Amino acid sequence: MMKPLRTLLLSAVSCAIAATNASAQFAERASMPGSRQPDCDASGRSVKNGRVRAIHTTDPALPGGTAWFFDRDPFLAYQLGRNLNFREFRERDGVFDARVSNLAGPMPDGFTAKITANNQTSCSGCHNLPQGNPGGGVNFHKDSGFGRNTPHYYGAGITEMLALQIRREMLARVDRNGDGWVSAREAQRYRGPLRVRSAPGGPRIDFGSPQLSNGATGRPALNNIFRVWYVDAQGQHVPGATQVDGTTTFGYSFALTVYGWGQGPGRAALNPTNRTFLWDPWKTHGGLEAHDPSTLLDPDGDGVSEPTLAGAEQFPATHRAPDSGRQLDPLGFSLDDPDGDGYLTEISEGDLDLAEWFMLNAPRPAFAGTRQEYRDGVEAMTRMLCATCHVPDWHIEGARGPGHRDDPDPDGPEDGRRADHPGDRRFFDLDVSWNERAGRLEGHLVPLFDRRGPRYERRFDAFRVEGLFTDFRHHDMGADFEELDFGGTLNRLWRTAPLWGVGSGFPWGHDGRSLTLEDAILRHGGEAAASRAAWLAARPRDREAVMNLLRKLVLFDIESLPTDVDGDGRIAEHFTVAGADTGPERFNPEWLFRVPAHIQGPFVNSDGVTVRSFAVTNIDDAYGQTLRLRVDTDKDGWPDWWDRAPTTRGYHDGVR
Numbered sequence: 001m002m003k004p005l006r007t008l009l010l011s012a013v014s015c016a017i018a019a020t021n022a023s024a025q026f027a028e029r030a031s032m033p034g035s036r037q038p039d040c041d042a043s044g045r046s047v048k049n050g051r052v053r054a055i056h057t058t059d060p061a062l063p064g065g066t067a068w069f070f071d072r073d074p075f076l077a078y079q080l081g082r083n084l085n086f087r088e089f090r091e092r093d094g095v096f097d098a099r100v101s102n103l104a105g106p107m108p109d110g111f112t113a114k115i116t117a118n119n120q121t122s123c124s125g126c127h128n129l130p131q132g133n134p135g136g137g138v139n140f141h142k143d144s145g146f147g148r149n150t151p152h153y154y155g156a157g158i159t160e161m162l163a164l165q166i167r168r169e170m171l172a173r174v175d176r177n178g179d180g181w182v183s184a185r186e187a188q189r190y191r192g193p194l195r196v197r198s199a200p201g202g203p204r205i206d207f208g209s210p211q212l213s214n215g216a217t218g219r220p221a222l223n224n225i226f227r228v229w230y231v232d233a234q235g236q237h238v239p240g241a242t243q244v245d246g247t248t249t250f251g252y253s254f255a256l257t258v259y260g261w262g263q264g265p266g267r268a269a270l271n272p273t274n275r276t277f278l279w280d281p282w283k284t285h286g287g288l289e290a291h292d293p294s295t296l297l298d299p300d301g302d303g304v305s306e307p308t309l310a311g312a313e314q315f316p317a318t319h320r321a322p323d324s325g326r327q328l329d330p331l332g333f334s335l336d337d338p339d340g341d342g343y344l345t346e347i348s349e350g351d352l353d354l355a356e357w358f359m360l361n362a363p364r365p366a367f368a369g370t371r372q373e374y375r376d377g378v379e380a381m382t383r384m385l386c387a388t389c390h391v392p393d394w395h396i397e398g399a400r401g402p403g404h405r406d407d408p409d410p411d412g413p414e415d416g417r418r419a420d421h422p423g424d425r426r427f428f429d430l431d432v433s434w435n436e437r438a439g440r441l442e443g444h445l446v447p448l449f450d451r452r453g454p455r456y457e458r459r460f461d462a463f464r465v466e467g468l469f470t471d472f473r474h475h476d477m478g479a480d481f482e483e484l485d486f487g488g489t490l491n492r493l494w495r496t497a498p499l500w501g502v503g504s505g506f507p508w509g510h511d512g513r514s515l516t517l518e519d520a521i522l523r524h525g526g527e528a529a530a531s532r533a534a535w536l537a538a539r540p541r542d543r544e545a546v547m548n549l550l551r552k553l554v555l556f557d558i559e560s561l562p563t564d565v566d567g568d569g570r571i572a573e574h575f576t577v578a579g580a581d582t583g584p585e586r587f588n589p590e591w592l593f594r595v596p597a598h599i600q601g602p603f604v605n606s607d608g609v610t611v612r613s614f615a616v617t618n619i620d621d622a623y624g625q626t627l628r629l630r631v632d633t634d635k636d637g638w639p640d641w642w643d644r645a646p647t648t649r650g651y652h653d654g655v656r
Helices: 005-014 066-072 074-086 156-174 184-189 274-286 349-361 371-383 517-522 526-537 540-551
Strands: 103-106 113-116 127-129 139-142 144-149 195-197 204-206 208-212 220-222 226-231 251-256 394-396 428-435 440-447 449-452 455-458 463-465 474-476 493-495 599-604 610-616
Touching: 066 074, 066 349, 066 455, 074 349, 113 139, 156 195, 156 251, 156 274, 156 349, 156 394, 156 463, 184 208, 184 251, 220 226, 220 251, 274 349, 371 540, 474 526, 517 526, 517 540
Parallel strands: none
Antiparallel strands: 103 113, 139 144, 195 204, 208 220, 226 251, 394 463, 428 440, 449 455, 474 493, 599 610
């Protein structure tokens, strides 16, 4: 029988931890309020841990390596990843290169720049509503004079897992010999569109045809959401190839680009994985160059990597981190410094492990209403044909294949073939629902792991995803969504935006030009013209049911969410952690560390008022800064493990 979360975690939450001196930390705000130091935060919401490059490991026995964190202290790994997502990087971290505010990146015409580079020191510069969460909120100057709306990435792990699952299901239908790519012959033999069922009993989504435009040669007619690359007769990626030609290229492979609004015909959206969604913006917006061997781990050369530590394959055929690591220090970090600013390995492979772990486990948005309101809204959307593209529900298949339990698909693919799936790779789910009596959203922490002594073992089960509302495709959205970009190219192809969280998403649309939800609906044209017509012809109560649904698909502040953390079936008014009253029970990962964070507690502020401070007094121990691979004696961001002069501060490379 599965043990309740209370049994798994309560001993860690309630143990008493001795306070240690937390002065002189290399963190944004680590000092205690009342200490007369400038880096204080009584709310406890700021980044507390020092900037220390994380070291990628695959051996969970190495304390402080990323494999150790995933295996022994996954909530701390989550929090370290969260802090990397929202940390404001400084000059001494290598933020920005020598070309501050330069124009970067080509538009479809091949030479017009699409964005101003080096314009943010943190992911939270754009992803900041609610503050300190994977939200959205900013419209920035990119692609056109109307800009781009920053999307939230709540539920990022679920979104990525579904995108990778769709790819596997499609390959299982076409790739008859199972070699991981589609040959010209396999493409010719396939009849009809490639369709993937969203969930058992759900619709089959048409992702286009795998057949080549000229029979044995040409390009596949897949939906524009896919990036396609071409391979030789052995299935190895041929850089620069643009089609199957029967001479140098004999097939192709593809990846679903799950992040980005869309860039026009023949140009899919931006990023296919969470890891890419990290190193790409870090470089573009902050000039921080990542060295990431995990992205390049492709032993058969087919353009698809081995799974990362978090379990997601990457696509080096189309997305490669900017620091290739051609020259490596004997200790393992890259000496390349592509931008020439003197700061080496500004983002490490281990940093990406942790930041990807946070994104994998980032909680889903919520519905702030009753089950009846949700059902009424979905039924009205279905009648208006909105749910044809904004597909409500999806299903993550459980793990199956060598070494995994078998989790049968009761629905099954169309042709009887089945793909192997890794299952739900998260280690917890934050299940959030509306408490009508209390008039608030409340959470329940659901473990997706089993404890084996000090180890956390993920289960990799199936998971039903409710309320996502997307079909993961690009569509022609008509004249009212047409964009004239900087270079003069017209674009009407846009990704179906997932609607979860849309009630918190002002303004709306890829360009933020819709100032009301109804305006965003009325802009739908092209392939969505019938839905717009149905909306205009609908009964007022049906339109209100849809609007009520959309308004209540919301984001929330994750850390302050009232949550049953210990699994006892209630939300305590006074939750005790390490012997201290932390107030109402809520989802603060610091309470769930292997060494729980110890708060400062009551202190008298400068107004003479006694308040509860959530600053942490045992930062070094709680945040693992005394672990072998995390110790940074001179506080220069280089762990002693990598630092040739561990007592001499040198921000560039540990020495200089």
